[in-house]
Amino acid sequence: MxxxxxxxxxxxxxxxxxxxxxxxxxxxxxxxxxxxxxxxxxxxxxxxxxxxxxxxxxxxxxxxxxxxxxxxxxxxxxxxxxxxxxxxxxxxxxxxxxxxxxxxxxxxxxxxxxxxxxxxxxxxxxxxxxxxxxxxxxxxxxxxxxxxxxxxxxxxxxxxxxxxxxxxxxxxxxxxxxxxxxxxxxxxxxxxxxxxxxxxxxxxxxxxxxxxxxxxxxxxxGPGGEYSLAIHHTDEEMLEWGLSPEMIDDQKWRMHANKGDWNEKCPWYLDEFFDHVADSDRESDDKENVGLVPCPGHPSKVMKLIVLSIDCNNVRHIFLTMYDLMVSYEDITSCDHFHEETFCLGFINKASSFSAVDCQFMRFLGGHSMASRKT
Missing domain, CATH: 3.40.50.1240 (Phosphoglycerate mutase-like)
Structure with missing residues (x-):
């Protein structure tokens, strides 16, 4: 096959x-x-x-x-x-x-x-x-x-x-x-x-x-695989439709962007919700969110764990089924390309909110951490 x-x-x-x-x-x-x-x-x-x-x-x-x-x-x-x-x-x-x-x-x-x-x-x-x-x-x-x-x-x-x-x-x-x-x-x-x-x-x-x-x-x-209104329509047209200058700038960026690229200059992606947070605060938060946990199968070693939570309601079109997607530690650690110091795990669940995803993940993580400590 x-x-x-x-x-x-x-x-x-x-x-x-x-x-x-x-x-x-x-x-x-x-x-x-x-x-x-x-x-x-x-x-x-x-x-x-x-x-x-x-x-x-x-x-x-x-x-x-x-x-x-x-x-x-x-x-x-x-x-x-x-x-x-x-x-x-x-x-x-x-x-x-x-x-x-x-x-x-x-x-x-x-x-x-x-x-x-x-x-x-x-x-x-x-x-x-x-x-x-x-x-x-x-x-x-x-x-x-x-x-x-x-x-x-x-x-x-x-x-x-x-x-x-x-x-x-x-x-x-x-x-x-x-x-x-x-x-x-x-x-x-x-x-x-x-x-x-x-x-x-x-x-x-x-x-x-x-x-x-x-x-x-x-x-x-566009040539990079993104769709844009700005390829055919003018700024004046888009302003008449009610698009803001920032939205029009985003359409112009999409004209040449590669598919999957992130437009960091669009304020509604981040500053709309976190304009009160200073860059130094973000950096300290990032450091706090990187955990060191025992490495399953390698009790004498620790691994950095980056937790990524995604609301499956926003990405469900990627999957043909709605089953939970989880990667088992055993499968990862047995792979030849497993990196001993750094391990990044994405956890995607069909929970109704980000907080629910986090809670479910932490329960999942806690169970494996306790098991590794017992060994």
């Missing part, structure tokens, strides 16, 4: 889509007159004639962008929300592409509109939306409906499926093709998608503006 290709397990560059394009639907009857929601289910709201024209125009623009590449052997794959207005938008966009250019189309329920709660009484919705502004746009849940946080959860699940599709080459079978994924969805869903992808905070999300009808956001793959 052959070993799996390790590079293929980590989304090799040549199998990644060149672009991931988010498109909001065209103008709908509900956009024109919110009274439509009082008599028509949200998923049945239709496009207006103007919305149909917007979708055709968006299709022409996207075709020109995609077909302008040096590699003329490009393809497109569509994901679409099951709502009538997004399906109609896709049909009009699709007029710009020949069938041989389209690899496939998938209706994806997880990129549907935020659920505002069945039939919507106009006067009541006005009061509800005013309450949302006071409460916060991300966490406010509509009566009998969803919050943006709920949408975030299902979009996160969609992204996990998307990566599996890419890994399994379900959407990109020929590496010589430049693949373009086009996701036809809704305004809030597109914003939440970008929030999840680029790890934006709730505060940053709440400053984002909704895309206009048939506006699109193009995430393009």
């Amino acid at each position: 052959t070993e799996p290709n390790q590079e293929a397990m980590h989304h090799p560059h040549h199998h990644l889509p060149k672009r991931i394009i988010l498109v909001r639907h065209g103008e709908s009857q509900g956009n024109l007159d919110t009274a439509a929601y009082t008599t028509t289910p949200d998923n049945k709201i239709q496009l207006t004639p103007s919305g149909l024209a917007q979708a055709r125009q968006a299709g022409n623009h996207l075709y020109n962008i995609i077909s302008n590449d040096e590699n003329k052997n490009w393809r497109v794959y569509f994901y679409v929300s099951p709502y009538d207005r997004t399906r109609s938008t896709l049909r009009e966009i699709g007029r710009s592409f020949k069938k041989e250019r389209i690899i496939g189309v998938r209706e994806e329920c997880r990129v549907r509109e935020q659920d505002f709660g069945n039939f919507q009484v106009k006067e009541r919705m006005k009061v509800v939306k005013e309450s949302r502004e006071r409460f916060g746009r991300f966490f406010y849940r509509f009566p009998e409906g969803e919050s943006a946080a709920d949408v975030f959860d299902r979009v996160s699940g969609f992204l996990e499926s998307l990566w599996r599709d890419i890994d399994m080459k379900r959407v990109h079978r020929d590496p010589s093709h430049d693949l373009n994924l086009i996701i036809v969805s809704h305004g809030l869903t597109c914003r939440v998608f970008l929030m999840k992808w680029f790890k934006w905070t709730v505060e940053q999300f709440e400053h984002l503006n909704n895309p206009g009808n048939c506006e699109y956001r193009i995430m393009q793959l």
